Amino acid sequence: MPLKIKIIGAGISGLACAYHLKKYRAKAETSLYEAEDKIGGLCGSYQEKGFTFDYSGHLLHLSTRSGKALARKLLGRNQTQIKREAFVFFKGKKVEFPFQNNLFRLDKKDISYCVSEAIKAYGAQSDKKDSFKNWALALYGKGICEYFMFPYNSKLWNFPLEKLTPQWCGKFIPAYTLEDIIKGAYLKRNKKTGYNSTFYYPKSGGCGAICSALAQGLDNINLNSAVTAIDFKNKTFKAGGKTVSYDKLVSTMPLPALGKALKGLPADIKTAFKELKHNSLYVLNIAFKGKAPKGHWFYFPEDKYPFYRVGVQSSFSKSSAPKGTFSLYIEFALRQNCKADLNKLKQKAISALKDLGFIDEKSEIVTEKWHHIRYGYPIYDGRYAKARGLILDYLAKQDIYLLGRYGAWEYSFMEKSLLDAAALAKTIAKVSK
Numbered sequence: 001m002p003l004k005i006k007i008i009g010a011g012i013s014g015l016a017c018a019y020h021l022k023k024y025r026a027k028a029e030t031s032l033y034e035a036e037d038k039i040g041g042l043c044g045s046y047q048e049k050g051f052t053f054d055y056s057g058h059l060l061h062l063s064t065r066s067g068k069a070l071a072r073k074l075l076g077r078n079q080t081q082i083k084r085e086a087f088v089f090f091k092g093k094k095v096e097f098p099f100q101n102n103l104f105r106l107d108k109k110d111i112s113y114c115v116s117e118a119i120k121a122y123g124a125q126s127d128k129k130d131s132f133k134n135w136a137l138a139l140y141g142k143g144i145c146e147y148f149m150f151p152y153n154s155k156l157w158n159f160p161l162e163k164l165t166p167q168w169c170g171k172f173i174p175a176y177t178l179e180d181i182i183k184g185a186y187l188k189r190n191k192k193t194g195y196n197s198t199f200y201y202p203k204s205g206g207c208g209a210i211c212s213a214l215a216q217g218l219d220n221i222n223l224n225s226a227v228t229a230i231d232f233k234n235k236t237f238k239a240g241g242k243t244v245s246y247d248k249l250v251s252t253m254p255l256p257a258l259g260k261a262l263k264g265l266p267a268d269i270k271t272a273f274k275e276l277k278h279n280s281l282y283v284l285n286i287a288f289k290g291k292a293p294k295g296h297w298f299y300f301p302e303d304k305y306p307f308y309r310v311g312v313q314s315s316f317s318k319s320s321a322p323k324g325t326f327s328l329y330i331e332f333a334l335r336q337n338c339k340a341d342l343n344k345l346k347q348k349a350i351s352a353l354k355d356l357g358f359i360d361e362k363s364e365i366v367t368e369k370w371h372h373i374r375y376g377y378p379i380y381d382g383r384y385a386k387a388r389g390l391i392l393d394y395l396a397k398q399d400i401y402l403l404g405r406y407g408a409w410e411y412s413f414m415e416k417s418l419l420d421a422a423a424l425a426k427t428i429a430k431v432s433k
C-alpha cells in the first residue's frame, strides 16, 4: 500500500514537494491542502488592468547547478537572466548596492569616516559576534554600521539589533574584507557581488509562472481547504469540512500557526512554539503612467522614508506592464502582528516617491493594491535556535515534516524551497521502502 502523504499549503514549497514526490508515485500517494482559493502562496502572481504583480517582487536567486537545472526544466524559454541594478538612497545620493563595497559615492568626509572606522574594527579583531550588532561592528566598523547596517536592519526587522543573532546573515549580507571596502571607497570599484548580483525571472506570468509549472500534472490540489485541528496521535486533521487521515504530514504553513493547530502538545513544546517571533509586512503594489525610475530595486535606511525597500516590478519583464506605464512594489515592515493605517502610510509613501523624483505632481495612479504579510521574517533572537530545534525534533518523531521559509521557520528563499523539497521527497520515499 502506498503511503498517504498530505501536504499543507500549495505555495512553492508544497507544490515542489508534490512535484518531486511524483517520481515515487508507486510508494507515495500525495494530496495538497491549500487554505486560499488559488495556488502559489507568497510566490504567486496576479493580473490587474494589464499589469502582472507578485506579492512583492520575487526574483529567482539561483546559485546551485540543481536549482538552475530545475528552473530551466520548469520555465524552459520563459526565463531571462538579469544583472542587478540595485541602490541604497543615502543623504540624497544613489549608492550602488552593496553599500559597504561602494563607498566612493559618499561625500569625502563620510568616506573617511567609514574607512577609518573599518580599519579600527579590523585592528581590534573583535570576536564579540554574539549579536547582529556586534557582528556587523566587528566586520564593518562604526561608520558603515551607523550609515547603513543599523538603520536599515532596524527598519526591516523591527527588533532590537542587540537581541538579534547574526545566524541569518551568511548568504544575505555579503561579507567584505577591509581591502574590498577600501577599493570600493577609493577605486570606484562597483563589483557586483552577493547572492543577488544576477537573478532569473520569468518572461511572462511573473513569479507565479514557476508555481504554475510545478502544479502541472498535480491533480490532487484541494483549494479552500485550510487545515485545522491536527490530531497527530491518530494522524488526522480537518480540512474543507472533512476529516482527513495521513501517514506522513508535510507542513509549509507558518510554524506558529501549525503550533495552534496541533492538539495535545506537551508543555515544553507548547512553550517552544510561544518563543517563535516574527515581523509583519505590508506591501503596496502600485502602477503609474509615465517613466520608471532607473534600477530594479532600492533600499532606504533613513527614517524620512516610511518604506525599507521599493522595487520596480515592471523592470523584470516587459510583459508585466502596458507601454507608457510602470509598476512598483513598496515594502513596509512592522512589529509582529501590528496593523498599520494604510491611508496614512500611502500618503507618506507617495510624498516620499515625489521627493525621490520617482513620480511627480502629475503622475497618475493606474492601479493599486495592498497586501498584508503577517509572517514576514522569522526573527533570529537568542531563543530561536533552541525553540526551533526542539519543535523540529519533536514533530519529526510524529511523522510531521516541516518545509519552506515559514514551515521550517527560517530566513530562506525560493531556490532553497525547491531543493529542500526534492531532498524531503527522497527522504519520505526511502522511509516508505
Ligand SMILES: Cc1cc2nc3c(=O)[nH]c(=O)nc-3n(C[C@H](O)[C@H](O)[C@H](O)COP(=O)(O)OP(=O)(O)OC[C@H]3O[C@@H](n4cnc5c(N)ncnc54)[C@H](O)[C@@H]3O)c2cc1C
Binding pocket: 008, 009, 010, 011, 012, 013, 014, 033, 034, 035, 036, 039, 040, 041, 042, 043, 056, 057, 058, 059, 060, 061, 225, 226, 227, 228, 252, 253, 254, 257, 281, 331, 373, 375, 376, 377, 403, 404, 405, 406, 407, 412, 413, 414, 415, 417
Ligand atoms: C517581502 C518578501 C520578498 C521576498 N522576495 C524573495 C525573492 O525575491 N526571491 C526569493 O527566492 N524569495 C523571496 N522571498 C521568500 C519567499 O517568499 C519564500 O521563500 C517562499 O514564499 C516560501 O514559500 P512557501 O511555499 O514555503 O510559503 P508560502 O508562500 O507562505 O506558502 C504557504 C502556503 O500555505 C498556505 N496555508 C497557510 N496556512 C494554511 C492552512 N492552515 N491550511 C492550508 N494551507 C495553508 C498559504 O495560503 C500558502 O499558500 C521573499 C519573502 C518576502 C516576505
